[in-house]
Amino acid sequence: MAEASVDVINPVYFALLLVVALLTLKLPAVFKYLRIWLTIRKLPTPAGRTLIGGHLSLFSPLAKHRFEEKNSTQLGAIYRQRYLARQVVVIADPVLQQEVWTAERDGAIEKPDQTNGFHRGKGRDEMNVFSEKSGDPMWKLVRKGTAPAFAPQNLRNYHHHIVDIMDRLTAGIRQKGGRVPVDIADIAQRESFDVIGKVGFGRDFAASRDIDNPVNTFQLISDNLEEGIRRIFNPFRKYSRSKDKLAGDAKNKQIREIYKDLVEECLARPPSAEDANSIAGHLLRLKDSQGRHLTKARLMAEFAIFFIAGSETTGHTVAWTLYFLAKHPAAMKKLEEELDAAGLLKTPQNPDPRQFTYADIGKLRYLDWCIKESMRLQPVAANSLRRVAVRDVRLSNGVVLPAGVSIEVAQYSMFRNPVWGWKDPDAYLPERWEDAEEDYYKPKGGASLAQHSKGDDLDTDAGDASAGKVKRMHPFGQGIRVCLGQQLAKINIPTAVAMLLREFHMELAAETADRSISDLEVLKVTLQPKDGIQMLCKPRA
Numbered sequence: 001m002a003e004a005s006v007d008v009i010n011p012v013y014f015a016l017l018l019v020v021a022l023l024t025l026k027l028p029a030v031f032k033y034l035r036i037w038l039t040i041r042k043l044p045t046p047a048g049r050t051l052i053g054g055h056l057s058l059f060s061p062l063a064k065h066r067f068e069e070k071n072s073t074q075l076g077a078i079y080r081q082r083y084l085a086r087q088v089v090v091i092a093d094p095v096l097q098q099e100v101w102t103a104e105r106d107g108a109i110e111k112p113d114q115t116n117g118f119h120r121g122k123g124r125d126e127m128n129v130f131s132e133k134s135g136d137p138m139w140k141l142v143r144k145g146t147a148p149a150f151a152p153q154n155l156r157n158y159h160h161h162i163v164d165i166m167d168r169l170t171a172g173i174r175q176k177g178g179r180v181p182v183d184i185a186d187i188a189q190r191e192s193f194d195v196i197g198k199v200g201f202g203r204d205f206a207a208s209r210d211i212d213n214p215v216n217t218f219q220l221i222s223d224n225l226e227e228g229i230r231r232i233f234n235p236f237r238k239y240s241r242s243k244d245k246l247a248g249d250a251k252n253k254q255i256r257e258i259y260k261d262l263v264e265e266c267l268a269r270p271p272s273a274e275d276a277n278s279i280a281g282h283l284l285r286l287k288d289s290q291g292r293h294l295t296k297a298r299l300m301a302e303f304a305i306f307f308i309a310g311s312e313t314t315g316h317t318v319a320w321t322l323y324f325l326a327k328h329p330a331a332m333k334k335l336e337e338e339l340d341a342a343g344l345l346k347t348p349q350n351p352d353p354r355q356f357t358y359a360d361i362g363k364l365r366y367l368d369w370c371i372k373e374s375m376r377l378q379p380v381a382a383n384s385l386r387r388v389a390v391r392d393v394r395l396s397n398g399v400v401l402p403a404g405v406s407i408e409v410a411q412y413s414m415f416r417n418p419v420w421g422w423k424d425p426d427a428y429l430p431e432r433w434e435d436a437e438e439d440y441y442k443p444k445g446g447a448s449l450a451q452h453s454k455g456d457d458l459d460t461d462a463g464d465a466s467a468g469k470v471k472r473m474h475p476f477g478q479g480i481r482v483c484l485g486q487q488l489a490k491i492n493i494p495t496a497v498a499m500l501l502r503e504f505h506m507e508l509a510a511e512t513a514d515r516s517i518s519d520l521e522v523l524k525v526t527l528q529p530k531d532g533i534q535m536l537c538k539p540r541a
């Protein structure tokens with residue numbers, strides 16, 4: 001329920017902070033806090049918060065997207081939340097979120113203060129292209145410097161590695177004979193792991209070579225992300241001596257060793273033409289304005305983010321896509337027909353179909369729609385995108401985001417809330433993407449939108465507020481911090497899905513089919529299958 005009444009909790013915090021401030025003479029911080037609270041206090045807020053934790057006790061960080069979906073339905077597309085003393089404005093409105101990205105481009109909104117939450121180091125050297133503020137020259141240097149690794153020509157040259165990796169995986173699955181369930185989430189992880197190994201670091205991680213051999217690194221990454229998430233919402237956790245926190249510290253150490261090894265290996269390896277175009281190749285060549293190469297610590301932090309972003313996103317998207325297809329036999333059949341028509345499906349008439357090529361990407365429209373629809377319903381970036389206001393930002397609906405307030409852009413709820421015009425939002429309907437306009441929100445009386453959204457468009461495809469439409473589907477984010485690796489994802493996902501379906505008819509095994517999707521998922525930085533997606537992969541010919 002919306003609450004527009006005076007928040008009785010914040011004065012308590014204010015009093016506490018005042019005492020602390022008097023003791024530490026940090027009065028400006030207290031006045032800043034008071035100003036934030038006074039500015040946003042009229043926004044609705046979810047009921048049930050507690051005195052100290054605020055809304056923290058109302059949701060699990062591992063299912064926060066669902067809490068946000070509920071709130072944005074009940075409270076509207078802009079509301080406030082409190083995590084301990086931190087005031088957060090949550091935005092789940094396509095128009096307002098575009099204004100946030102405009103303000104970010106103008107320097108009024110930034111990434112929050114954070115070191116690399118995923119391996120939790122200390123200091124500037126631990127920042128990376130994801131955590132660094134947009135105003136920082138290092139962010140620009142790394143973003144610009146690594147962009148050529150994701151250029152279409154470069155990715156085209158790497159595509160044969162993806163095909164080889166998929167060939168190895170399908171050979172491994174074929175050996176199961178279609179009788180025992182295969183964990184397709186694990187298969188997809190192996191694929192994206194080996195792909196980032198090659199494209200990112202010129203290394204064969206060999207996860208696709210033996211699908212029965214467990215890859216310990218997956219669990220390590222997964223646990224590390226979970227620990228990272230827990231610390232974002234519990235700043236006191238770092239002082240905890242609990243068993244699971246200490247285990248988290250030990251795993252953190254182990255994963256740092258992996259990044260360190262990777263950096264050492266790339267530094268020591270004689271350069272090859274292909275390595276020079278890998279992400280690591282670009283990172284190793286970068287020099288700052290004073291002509292200095294990145295330090296080893298900085299390289300580790302950058303390697304870490306590409307390692308995680310590369311392996312934790314595309315793999316889960318492949319797994320969710322196959323899950324939805326198996327759940328929706330009519331969509332699966334249509335996709336099989338499309339692949340067959342393109343000569344890419346093994347059938348009795350075509351027992352040796354041609355190989356999937358780079359040129360196929362983009363031509364297989366139904367495949368594209370199936371992936372997009374999966375990304376709408378189960379976007380891997382379901383965690384809201386976190387920012388902070390550097391200076392006051394007035395949104396076109398009159399709400400002011402005061403300097404210092406935390407901002408969370410809730411993508412998950414935007415992709416399915418019917419108020420943004422989604423028809424049958426909970427249904428898996430790949431056909432909806434046949435209409436290119438489906439990407440956009442067009443309120444009745446588009447003219448008012450032009451007024452509502454004063455932001456300039458940031459991406460060429462961000463929408464056109466003056467034409468009365470704005471993007472409501474943006475799984476790769478938007479604006480200057482839009483996903484750097486999206487082109488890699490866009491070639492990897494269709495290749496993996498098409499190459500699996502080429503060989504196998506895929507059905508959900510009972511242990512997965514009988515569970516609801518909320519029971520199958522977990523939000524550990526990315527929205528991923530909690531404990532696998534079991535499928536029967538029946539060889540086609």
Ligand code: HEM
Nearest residue numbers: 129130309310313314317381385476477481483484485489
């Ligand atoms: C399905 C696949 C993927 C999805 C849905 C996805 C989604 C996103 C989103 C939403 C952001 C913006 C975060 C924000 O605004 O705070 C982002 C940023 C980023 N992504 Fe991805 N991503 C994917 C794959 C990849 C891959 C394969 C890589 C690299 C190997 C990658 C590297 C990055 C990096 C480095 C950033 C930070 C960019 C910056 O802040 O300037 N992503 N991604």
